Amino acid sequence: MTSDQHPSVRRALITGASSGIGAAFASRLAADGWHLVLVARDLARLDATAAELTGRYGREVETISADLSTDDGCATVERRLTTGTPIELLVNNAGISLNTPFLRSAVEDEARLLRLNVLAVMRLTHAALGPMTARRSGTVINISSVAGFGVVMPGSTYSASKAWVTNFSESIGQSVAPLGVRVMALCPGYTRTGYHERAGIDMSSTPRWMWLKADDVVDEGLRDLGKGKLVSVPTWKYKLAVAGLRHAPRRLLRGVSRDTRGRVGRDDR
Secondary structure, three states: OOOOOOOOOOEEEEEOOOOHHHHHHHHHHHHOOOEEEEEEOOHHHHHHHHHHHHHHHOOOEEEEEOOOOOHHHHHHHHHHHHOOOOOOEEEEOOEEOOOOOHHHOOHHHHHHHHHHHHHHHHHHHHHHHHHHHHHOOEEEEEEOOHHHHOOOOOOOOHHHHHHHHHHHHHHHHHHHHHHOEEEEEEOOOOEEOOHHHHHOOOOOOOOHHHOEEHHHHHHHHHHHHHOOOOEEOOOHHHHHHHHHHHHOOHHHHHHHHHHOOOOOOOEEO
16 A cells, blocks of 8 residues: 555645745644645745655655746646645645835736735635545645734735635634534734845844744644634734734724834745
């Protein structure tokens, strides 16, 4: 019997897997015994990650080079979710933000953000849930953000896209739970992923206590998944912040948002 036929084999597909939270998920799941399908644009980085994980943990690691902001890229990953060895866990991590205010950004860039942060999440979740609900087994984790809970960053569509991801995940999670399938939104705050440095975004004014480690985000997200949560907000400090955001007057949130303008960004594709 091959590993693909073995009933105990679990396989996870992770988008945006070459860096940041996606790479942290890949490492943690490989350590826990999962075989992996890693998706990102940069095939060379993916292959290097796959070789490292196979060498360290002895797991099978497939790689798929795909730009999920395109129809072809989404279709490629949809095919893998619906054919071949079953995928028991989908982690929709790929996403971007634009370090340019809406009025100065190109509409093509705004459309790409929506295609990646919203449309790709919807398409891949839909593709994964068909086989999962038929088997009555499987999990989808959609990476969202605390930015989606109420702090509207002036001139940015990032927070709006993440509000959609959280709402979508919570809604779909409730509908598929009776079928033995789980969907959860993982909503971290500022996380050290290397994006800000690569993008040249100055984060020096962000207090050190606000920063999270990608490995810690993954650990707490998986713990919350085990507890059956539909929405996971890692660490107590961000849980308190989100609780405050949900009850704070909108005018106060607009004041806070002016202090965080332009400081949230990621590009995990």
